[in-house]
Amino acid sequence: MTTEASTPTTPAPAAAEGGTLRAERVSAWFGTRKVLEDVNLEMGAGAVTALIGPSGCGKSTFLRTLNRMHEIIPGASLAGSVLLDGDDIYGGTLRVTQVRRRVGMVFQKPNPFPAMSIADNVAAGLRLTGTRATDRDGLIEDSLRRAGLWNEVRNRLRAPAGGLSGGQQQRLCIARSLTVRPEVLLMDEPCSALDPTSTRRIEETIGELRSQVTIIIVTHNMQQAQRVSQRCAFFLAAEDQPGRVVESGPTERLFGDPEDPRTADYVHGRFG
């Protein structure tokens, strides 16, 4: 317990301060249906950016364009560019696997690999990317500590991951994403399948990770957006129209003094 605070195996955290993502004029389609139009958004290092908005406004689609997960859906296409520390992730300089390694993702539903133990799940990123780790056990412990799960699973690392509770599984998925040392972590409604207690734990984890990795979180819960994020972007799609960013900026201003009346209506719960 006392050793919890001093992370013994963490190397110098300089490399993991987080990257900067900038979306420039991003539009996205599913087949012929345009779901996202002309999104410009800067998501800076050291801050949590929350993407809010009603269902079907393109938040999740936008999130998935940020690590090239959008394109694995058949018929999906996009326009514009996404710059990771200045490099276009859709340009020729970065391979798609490199992009996804640098921009990790946590999904709405906890999805640990059922055929693997807890430890193997955390280390899965190494095997899956063909990375040789000199200190695998140390890396596993470090990732689990950063995800706030170490104390709960330290005695059953070899147990199957399916035996964990939903909230623990989601933190395991966060730990799994952290093992490959991403610069950005995308979270797609990570708490929507969880109970309030687990939600609080995840939010605490997000707060602890903020200084190490850039976090972009999609959430339907406006209280959560206020609690965890420093910056916020409000997405909205009019009927039969693609989604757009109505307003973005510091979370405090967006919730306290929104410029656009639609933002005011949404954050005050008048629709959505």
Place this chain on the structure above:
Amino acid sequence: MTTQPIAAPRPAPRRRTRTGAGADLAEFAGAAVTSFAITWLIFARLMPFTVQAVGFAVCWYGLFLLAYWLITRDGHGPVIAADRVMGVLITTGALAAVTPILGVIGYVIYKGAPVLRLNFFTETLAVTGPLSAATEGGAMHSIIGTLEQLGVATLISVPLGVLTAVYLNEVRGPLTRPTRLVADAMTALPSIVAGLFVYSILILQFGWGFSGFAGSLALAVLMLPTVTITAEQVLRVVPGGLREASLALGAPQWRTVLMVVLPTARAGLSTAVILGMARVVGETAPMILTAFGSSTLNANVFSGQQDDLPLFVYNQVSSSQDTQVQRAWAGALVLLALVLVLFVLARLLGRPRTARVRRPAPKPATEPAAKPRQERTPR
């Protein structure tokens, strides 16, 4: 139990949720007796000629349905009566479907078991003539042949089948639809055609001669569609979220398939393999054209005629000697047992993972009940 406080209230007695089972049974029996009596009256007293037992049974069954319907309608109304009669009809259908299978198994055991001795598994027919007793000689050469041919066929068809399933479900190229169509159609491929294919090309054209391996190739052709289609269905139920999770970690697709999708589907894939084996283990027609059969031991699957159990049964049962026909039944029994073993294996391996995960956790019974809960959500 022994330390329960005395003040604890007695547990409420369990309720029987099925009401009136006895009365229902009485109605059933009453209808059966009534219809039997009427049938007897018709057949033994009113009919001017005797009718076969089948007619009696059919008449009894028809009258029983009528009587049962009338009795239950009288007691419970037409809705319940229709429900009961339908229940009887459905049960009859299920029994009619199961009876032939049980009949076949029972008859094979009845015919085969008396001549099945230990030497059936340790001897061949090399020195067994037509006049030998049925208990002499054995089918060791056939059992070894079956196992070898089946093993080689599995080694050939399983990698191909699983790779095809991966192509159909994970890679999805332009050939997906034609491939699936061909695989579906190939399940209906007559086995003799597979045998003819191997016979005409490899044995006649290339001059390989008869061998167990040629038979294995024919079996592999027959196994391939079964393995492919079953494996594809198994891969389809692997949640897409796992693939996405793997890709989102920066894994290339081949590693995703190899390290996430296939291990997740492992149990189902074993079932696919065993279903494929069970599909071909009893094939006779292609083996006549390829392995040809033999009465002596040939352990080399790659050269020379080789026997297997279906050929053993076929050759023995076509002989004129009763002793050899009896030996064929013993061979059929062994073959049946082999299929049974394969299916039991398939069921064991195909069980859901959760059932097996629970097993290595017998501790909670001895620990205080509160402890596991504490572990889950420590504050």
